[in-house]
Amino acid sequence: MIALGRAFLAATIFFLYLPIVVMVALAFNASPLYTLPFQLTFHWFVVLANNGPLLSATYNSLLIAVATSILATAVGTLASLALNRRSFRGQSLLKVLLLPPIAIPWLITGTAMLVFFFWTGIGRGLHAMLIGHVALAIPYVVLIIGTGMQTLRADLEEAAMSMGSTPVHAFFAVTLPLLAPSIIAALLFAFAVSLDQFVVSYFLATPGVSTLPVEIYTSIRKGFTPEINAISAIFLAVSAILVLIFAQLSNLGGNRDRH
């Protein structure tokens, strides 16, 4: 069993991380045709600095990802509170409807959104991509926060209220701090869903306004240049650092009780 586990781990590293390492290495390689021997250069980063469309796509990607994670987490947290703490008409229907979007292929969601946004006059562009990403991320947020809420007893808020807290104060003094690890995880997840999103963005992008995955895809079709590797390397570094910071924060939140 252990040998099998090790083999699996090795395969994971080989097929998942090795290609990424190669890509990062090639970002620093002088040859535009990916030929060896390896010659260290920062030339592609200079080229990248002059590639306007790629840079603006990167900026769009980050902007949408940050906005999506904040919006989706805010809306999703409130939805999760409503679903778990109150009872209202259509509650079970809403609960059921929240999950399928996770399983529906993005290609279908993307097509549907394109048609629907066209009809309703929402159209395409940054705002449309933001709406699409938020819609895609909310089910994940509700799922993560909902799991966090299950470990949170309802009588904690009651206890706070019996000591003079209004419902709003009880929420901010008791529920929110205890939900913090889940909220951080939800933020991170929503951020990742948005940053990763290609299909929906591809449908909703307009010429000149796209996100990094869409721009990379378009560039590759025109011919692969190592500046793609360069932007990917930067992106990789930024998202890896973000993930580590978030993981550390949420871990701290989870450990607070034990120290």
Place this chain on the structure above:
Amino acid sequence: MIGIDIASIGKGYGALRVLDQVSASFKAGEFTSLLGPSGSGKTTLLRIIGGFIEPDDGQIRFGGEDVTHVPLWRRKVGMVFQSYALFPHMSVHDNVIFGLNRQGIKGEAARKEVARVLEMVHLTGFEQRKPKQLSGGQQQRVALARAIVTKPRVLLLDEPLSALDRRLRQDMQIELRRIQRESGLTTIFVTHDQEEALTLSDTVAILDKGRIVQEGAPLDIYERPRTRFAASFLGDANFFMGKSLAGGVMTPGGVIRTADAMPALGALATLAVRPEKMRLVPKGGADPGENIYTVTVREIIYAGAVSTFIGEGADGNQVKVLSQNRDITDVEHGQSVELAWSPAHTVLVVD
């Protein structure tokens, strides 16, 4: 100190009536237990008094003030939850000071109050601990400190001892009673443990199916149960059913007499007798005037200090007798013995 009055409280969920026309008075500074099996509505009643649930009808008064529609956070109650509901992200100090801060008591005055109640519950020095770093008994005492520090108008306890093991529970019963006396708070305690209700309370109210069936001092309720349910839920009881005579009932095993006033002659009546009031006597060994009932011994349960005998009357009526083992009673399985007890210990109950 103020008393609590509830009048005609009703609460239902759909077709289910959880509480039905419940009225009661909880005297100022007294410790009252709401005792009943699960589903009797005792917790619902406690939560209605606290303001956690709104009743469908009826009125709640705290010392004359109508609080029926006063929201929970303005009702000034202290509540100890079954799960303690301590805030896991706050220290003991922060948990206890929470209510004071909500009342606008801050700084040195608040710290003094926290120190005072923590001393009362013997937790001085634990201020900076988190709830997870405390034992069950300690968490329980923090919950209690948190509930009494604001000097609430009523202290509500929802089965707070049920999560503790037996030994700790007995210690906490004594502690709870001491703290309640020291603080002088009007206290309402919900429990399904009859022994707990008897030992802790000034008054016990027995609930059954959404109604208070009997209310009184533990001694009165135990010695003079009014209903068959009260007699069997609070302690053990033997029942004798038969047609009513003057001063007793006619059972297939003979006449059982009581000092209680009987209903109309010929009506079906039930008499209750506590197992410890009966004794096993040799044939003809009963004192004059005592009730005598002949049974066949079916079971002998020896438990050190006491033994329990289960006998069966001629009509199949099972009778339990509790006997102190000062002298070992010499009886055997299947032996026919006589039980003797005083008519004064024979209580008329209604079904």
